[in-house]
Each structure stands twice: as structure tokens, then as C-alpha cells.
Amino acid sequence: MDTRREDEIEDMSLSPPTMGSMQIAGSNGFGHSIEFMSQAYLRNRYSEIDIEDDSTSTHKDRPLPIFLKFEDVEFKVRNSHASSCNPLKAVVTKVATQLKMDQDKYKQILKGITGSIGPGEILALMGPSGSGKTTLLKVIGGRLLDNVRGKITYNDVQYNSAVKRRIGFVTQDDVLFPQLTVEETLVFSAFLRLPSDMSRQQKYSRVELIVKELGLERCRHTRIGGGFIKGISGGERKRTSIGYEILVDPSLLLLDEPTSGLDSTSANRLLLVLQGLAKAGRTIITTIHQPSSRMFHMFDKLLVIAEGYPVYYGKARESMGYFSSLRFIPEIPMNPAEFFLDLATGQVNDISVPEDLLESQVSPVPEKAVIKYLQLKYKNILEPKEKEDNHIITRAPEQLQLAIQVKKEWTLSWLDQFMILSKRTFRERCRDYFDKLRLVQALGVAVLLGLLWWKSSTDTEARLRDQVGLMFYVCIFWTSSSIFGAVYVFPFEKFYLVKERKADMYRLSVYYVCSTLCDMVAHVFYPTFFMVILYFMAGFKRTVTCFFLTLFAILLIAITSQGAGELFGAAVMSIQRAGMVASLILMLFLLTGGYYVQHIPKFMRWLKYLSFMYYGFRLLLKVQYSGDELYECESKGGCRKLQTSPSFDTVNLDGGLEEVWIMLAMALCYRLCAYFCLRRRINVCNI
Numbered sequence: 126m127d128t129r130r131e132d133e134i135e136d137m138s139l140s141p142p143t144m145g146s147m148q149i150a151g152s153n154g155f156g157h158s159i160e161f162m163s164q165a166y167l168r169n170r171y172s173e174i175d176i177e178d179d180s181t182s183t184h185k186d187r188p189l190p191i192f193l194k195f196e197d198v199e200f201k202v203r204n205s206h207a208s209s210c211n212p213l214k215a216v217v218t219k220v221a222t223q224l225k226m227d228q229d230k231y232k233q234i235l236k237g238i239t240g241s242i243g244p245g246e247i248l249a250l251m252g253p254s255g256s257g258k259t260t261l262l263k264v265i266g267g268r269l270l271d272n273v274r275g276k277i278t279y280n281d282v283q284y285n286s287a288v289k290r291r292i293g294f295v296t297q298d299d300v301l302f303p304q305l306t307v308e309e310t311l312v313f314s315a316f317l318r319l320p321s322d323m324s325r326q327q328k329y330s331r332v333e334l335i336v337k338e339l340g341l342e343r344c345r346h347t348r349i350g351g352g353f354i355k356g357i358s359g360g361e362r363k364r365t366s367i368g369y370e371i372l373v374d375p376s377l378l379l380l381d382e383p384t385s386g387l388d389s390t391s392a393n394r395l396l397l398v399l400q401g402l403a404k405a406g407r408t409i410i411t412t413i414h415q416p417s418s419r420m421f422h423m424f425d426k427l428l429v430i431a432e433g434y435p436v437y438y439g440k441a442r443e444s445m446g447y448f449s450s451l452r453f454i455p456e457i458p459m460n461p462a463e464f465f466l467d468l469a470t471g472q473v474n475d476i477s478v479p480e481d482l483l484e485s486q487v488s489p490v491p492e493k494a495v496i497k498y499l500q501l502k503y504k505n506i507l508e509p510k511e512k513e514d515n516h517i518i519t520r521a522p523e524q525l526q527l528a529i530q531v532k533k534e535w536t537l538s539w540l541d542q543f544m545i546l547s548k549r550t551f552r553e554r555c556r557d558y559f560d561k562l563r564l565v566q567a568l569g570v571a572v573l574l575g576l577l578w579w580k581s582s583t584d585t586e587a588r589l590r591d592q593v594g595l596m597f598y599v600c601i602f603w604t605s606s607s608i609f610g611a612v613y614v615f616p617f618e619k620f621y622l623v624k625e626r627k628a629d630m631y632r633l634s635v636y637y638v639c640s641t642l643c644d645m646v647a648h649v650f651y652p653t654f655f656m657v658i659l660y661f662m663a664g665f666k667r668t669v670t671c672f673f674l675t676l677f678a679i680l681l682i683a684i685t686s687q688g689a690g691e692l693f694g695a696a697v698m699s700i701q702r703a704g705m706v707a708s709l710i711l712m713l714f715l716l717t718g719g720y721y722v723q724h725i726p727k728f729m730r731w732l733k734y735l736s737f738m739y740y741g742f743r744l745l746l747k748v749q750y751s752g753d754e755l756y757e758c759e760s761k762g763g764c765r766k767l768q769t770s771p772s773f774d775t776v777n778l779d780g781g782l783e784e785v786w787i788m789l790a791m792a793l794c795y796r797l798c799a800y801f802c803l804r805r806r807i808n809v810c811n812i
């Protein structure tokens with residue numbers, strides 16, 4: 126057994142090993158990384174490293190070049206399209222589309238967009254808000270597959286799971302775990318995504334290289350943050366998101382608004398990084414709102430979209446010339462991006478317009494007319510461009526076409542994925558602020574209950590009643606605490622899960638098992654601390670067996686409730702609705718738990734058999750009061766010792782195995798249902 130290997134597993138995200146021959150000398154500054162990036166390009170750095178060490182690249186050579194071509198791409202959605210995570214609506218939409226029904230209810234978002242891009246190039250998608258940039262990016266990235274028309278090819282091959290692995294997608298909102306540091310984020314991603322034939326040392330080195338390439342050294346040990354947690358800056362967050370994607374050396378990198386929220390200097394630096402990545406052989410497409418003139422000149426190609434139609438596609442540096450040739454000329458000095466956006470929204474206040482457009486319209490020219498004019502003009506010149514693009518695409522080498530048709534396989538075995546993901550999940554959940562609050566709450570409530578029920582006994586009927594009341598309260602407390610502790614997990618992690626599943630990082634079953642087990646630690650430890658405090662303060666039966674059996678009953682309640690919480694969360698997948706559903710069901714379980722109502726009418730009796738609180742409470746009673754004595758439980762709560770044979774409503778408190786089996790079966794059943802709900806929900810979710 127390789128002991129070093131074990132140590133590395135233990136301390137995966139701590140100090141990465143030194144890089145030996147790959148150590149990059151120089152300052153930690155971001156500017157230096159850029160310099161480094163261009164040097165990397167000039168010396169074909171990735172290939173050199175492969176020869177020297179083979180430790181930084183996923184592939185033997187530079188990223189497999191991807192020639193992307195999209196022809197006449199159209200995309201539509203139903204007008205009444207609601208939550209994309211609603212499987213029922215998704216199925217109805219799909220069926221309606223296939224039957225070609227409800228055509229008028231569709232909204233056309235992309236209306237015939239054509240273009241192409243090769244390795245080493247950056248294509249900028251520009252257009253006003255709502256014009257369809259993100260949608261086009263998602264269609265190209267294979268994130269929207271239904272209702273798409275047109276042809277999209279990657280080295281002349283259509284989208285498939287092998288192509289998917291070659292695509293990196295940086296979403297507009299950075300989907301990163303707030304509790305992890307920058308380095309942990311990258312290390313865990315590297316361990317989950319890089320192939321198993323790469324050694325740990327090589328994976329660390331790859332992270333190290335990315336950290337340096339993207340100038341993340343200064344914040345590598347800072348948490349990502351967000352919400353209540355103070356974390357890294359917006360620019361650092363964006364660079365971490367890019368690093369997360371380029372870890373696996375994608376050939377096609379798609380970025381949605383990577384500069385949004387950044388100041389112009391940070392945005393400019395980010396684009397320099399992208400330029401470096403493109404020069405290293407990647408194909409890059411980015412949507413961008415208002416780049417500065419300096420940034421604009423870093424793009425190789427430009428696609429301007431207005432209301433879903435293309436109004437310009439071609440070399441970025443020729444774009445001004447194109448609009449001038451149409452006689453759209455700015456009357457005041459304007460940044461090119463600003464000029465194109467004005468045109469794409471049809472606002473021509475400071476722009477002189479062609480005479481034929483002026484003649485056919487009233488003054489001032491309506492916005493719609495400008496957009497229509499631009500679309501028509503673009504259509505007329507589209508033909509020759511297409512021919513030129515075809516020429517580029519058909520030159521894609523044969524071997525690339527073959528190389529991309531690799532069958533999809535998981536990079537790691539189930540167990541390996543489990544080992545890495547459970548470590549990440551545990552670390553991330555342990556740092557959760559709310560989890561710590563739950564522990565404080567549990568300990569506080571235990572002390573409070575202990576003081577209120579100080580040394581309670583079963584000497585008199587009234588005292589017995591008190592103790593039974595305490596038991597039911599404990600039952601309620603752990604049911605609600607565990608349900609609410611679990612119900613938000615999947616709705617909250619939905620976006621992380623969708624993102625990582627789209628990148629094929631791990632199997633859903635691995636995620637589910639890791640999530641359940643890591644959460645279970647809290648669901649086991651917190652009730653244990655709680656019971657240690659409460660049990661002896663409240664004066665329950667003082668025998669070791671009784672203590673452990675009571676603890677076991679509480680743990681069973683907590684674990685079954687956790688399963689129920691997971692199921693409710695996975696079924697609704699929305700933070701607001703999950704809370705509401707959990708409260709309603711909890712109330713139902715509480716009422717039918719056997720304390721408030723015992724003589725439930727026959728037609729409603731089935732409810733109590735669904736309530737695990739009913740079985741949990743019975744189990745607690747049996748543990749505390751089992752023996753020779755028989756107790757009669759009354760409708761107003763409480764039980765009393767019986768001297769004679771039990772009456773009709775008497776519960777025989779011996780045993781308890783039946784309740785244990787029922788609750789174990791319920792815990793398992795809830796989890797199985799939760800897993801299938803999660804699978805169903807996540808597969809139709811989109812980000």
C-alpha cells in the first residue's frame with residue numbers, strides 16, 4: 126500500500142506540492158500571469174511541460190482544436206414556460222412540440238443565426254439585453270437541446286457526450302460553493318474531473334498552474350463567500366469560475382458575461398487571460414455587454430444579435446467598416462460597442478442613417494425600422510460568408526473528427542468519486558454557519574427542558590403525564606429539527622448539482638449518498654449530545670440499557686425525519702415551497718402522532734400509520750415503560766399504570782421491534798423516493 130497516497134487523500138486541499146521543474150518564478154501579481162500566459166503560448170508551453178513532466182495537462186498535447194460551425198440556428202420556447210425544473214411541464218411541452226401543436230404559443234428566441242469559429246479565436250456575442258446571446262451560448266454548449274433547429278457541428282461532428290467533455294461553460298452567475306476556499310474549489314474539481322491515470326502530484330500541479338495562470342495566488346486560501354460570508358472579490362470569483370472550467374483543458378470555452386460587475390481594469394485583465402487561453406489553442410466564445418474600445422480590439426470575430434436575428438457576423442476589426450458601408454455613421458466619437466448596441470436597439474439619435482431608410486420612414490426613424498433594415502441588409506450578404514466559413518470547416522483534419530468521437534466514460538470509479546466528494550461535502554457542510562446554530566439550539570433546548578422537567582418521576586399520574594408530555598416534545602423537536610435540516614439541502618444545492626452534473630463530474634448516486642451520509646453525522650451527533658444532557662436532568666429510568674434504547678429511538682426518529690425532509694426537498698426543489706410543504710406535513714404527523722388524539726375516526730386512521738412520529742413516540746414509551754406493567758394511554762395525553770388487564774384502548778408497551786422495523790423501512794423508503802425524485806428533477810433542470 127502506498128502510504129504517501131493515503132496522506133495525500135487526508136490532506137487534499139492543503140499546501141500543494143512544489144512544482145519542481147515546472148515552478149514558475151516571478152511575482153504573484155495578476156499582470157505577471159498574463160506575461161506568463163503569452164510566454165506559454167510562444168513556447169508552446171503545454172507541450173513542453175508534457176515532455177518534461179507530463180504533469181499539467183489532461184491530454185498529451187495542447188487542447189484538441191475544435192472548429193465550431195453553427196448554421197441557421199433557431200430556438201423557441203413556450204410562452205407559458207414556467208420553471209424549467211418542473212418535470213410535468215417539461216413533458217407536456219415536449220409532447221406538444223412533437224405533435225406540432227400550439228405553434229402559436231411559442232416564442233421564437235433565435236431566428237436563424239449562422240457563424241463559425243476556430244481554435245485560437247475569440248468570438249464576441251453582442252446585442253442588447255434579451256436579444257438572445259445567452260440562449261445562443263447555451264444552444265452551442267448543448268445545454269438547450271429541445272426546440273432547437275439548424276445545424277451545429279464541432280469538427281464536423283454533432284453534439285455528443287464526448288463533445289460535451291470538450292466544452293467548458295462559465296455561467297453568468299458564478300456557481301461556486303461559498304464555504305470552500307479558492308484552492309479547495311480547484312483541487313476538488315481537479316480530483317473529480319481529471320482522469321484517474323493522472324497521479325495526485327500531477328493533479329496538484331495542474332491546479333498550481335491554473336492558480337498562477339489566473340493570478341489567484343493572493344486569494345487561494347480565502348473562502349469564495351457570498352450571502353453572509355465575506356469572501357473573494359467579483360473579479361477573483363470570475364477567474365476562479367474560469368479556472369474551474371479550464372482545469373480539464375476544454376477545447377471550446379463558452380463564457381456568459383464574464384466581465385459583468387467588474388471595473389474596466391479588471392475586465393480588461395480578464396480579457397487578456399482569455400486571449401492567452403485562446404492563443405494556447407482554445408476556441409472561445411463570450412457574450413459581452415459593453416466592452417471598452419481597448420477590449421473590443423481583442424476579439425477576433427463579432428456576432429451582433431438584435432431581437433434574435435443576426436445583424437453582423439464577421440471579423441471584429443471589419444465591423445465598423447461594414448456599418449459605414451451601409452452608411453450608418455456615428456455623428457459623435459463613440460466606442461464601437463456602444464455604437465453597435467445603439468444600432469441593435471434601433472436608437473439612432475447620434476448616428477447618421479442611410480438615405481433609403483430615411484426616405485421610407487417618418488422622422489425620427491422608428492427603432493423597429495432600423496432593426497428590420499439591418500436584418501435585411503445582413504441577409505443579403507450572408508451567402509458569400511457562408512461559403513467562406515464552409516471552406517474553413519472542411520479543412521478540419523480527419524484525425525480530429527475521429528478523436529472527438531470517443532465514447533463517454535466516467536473518469537473515476539464510484540468509490541473514488543465517493544471518497545473525494547464525501548470529503549468535499551463534509552468540509553463544506555461542517556463550515557456551515559446554520560449547522561453550528563442547530564447544535565447550539567439543540568444544547569440550549571436540552572438544558573431548558575432538563576430544568577423544566579428536573580428529576581421528573583412516574584410516582585403519580587400527574588407526574589407520569591408530565592414525563593410522557595416531555596417524551597412527545599422530544600419527538601416533535603427531533604422530527605422538526607431533522608426535517609428542516611434536510612429539506613433545504615437539495616433546493617439549495619440545485620444549481621451546483623446541475624452545473625457539476627452537466628460537466629459529468631460524478632454520478633448522481635454518489636452525490637446523494639455523500640450528501641445523506643455527511644448530513645447524517647449532524648443528525649446522529651446532535652441528538653446524542655442532547656440526550657446525554659436531558660436524560661439525566663429529566664430523571665428518566667436510570668439504567669444503561671434504557672438510556673441507550675431511548676437514544677436509539679431518538680436517532681431512529683432523527684434519521685427517518687432526515688429521509689422525509691430529503692424527499693420533500695427533492696420533490697419540490699424550491700426553497701420557498703420546500704419549507705411550506707415540510708411545515709404542512711409536519712403538522713399532520715404531529716396531530717396523528719398518538720399524543721393529542723388517540724381515538725381517530727376510522728376513515729382518518731390511515732393517517733397515523735403514515736406518521737413516523739406515531740411509531741417513534743410509541744417506541745419511546747415502550748423503551749421507558751416496558752416491563753411487567755401495563756399502561757393505558759388516554760386521549761388527553763399521558764398514560765397510567767393499570768392494575769388489571771388492558772382495556773380496548775390499552776397499548777401493550779412490551780417489545781418495540783415492530784416500530785423499529787417500520788421506521789427503518791420508512792427511512793429507507795423515503796430515501797429511495799428522494800433519490801428518484803432528485804434524478805427526475807435534476808435531469809430537467811437547466812442553468
Ligand SMILES: Nc1ncnc2c1ncn2[C@@H]1O[C@H](COP(=O)(O)OP(=O)(O)OP(=O)(O)O)[C@@H](O)[C@H]1O
Binds near residue numbers: 234253254257258259
Ligand atoms: N426558458 C425561457 N422561457 C421563456 N423565455 C425565455 C427563456 N429563455 C430565454 N427567454 C427569453 O429569450 C430572450 C433572450 O434571452 P437571453 O437570456 O438569451 O438574452 P440575453 O441577450 O442573454 O440577455 P442579457 O444580456 O440580459 O443576459 C429573453 O426575452 C428571455 O426572456
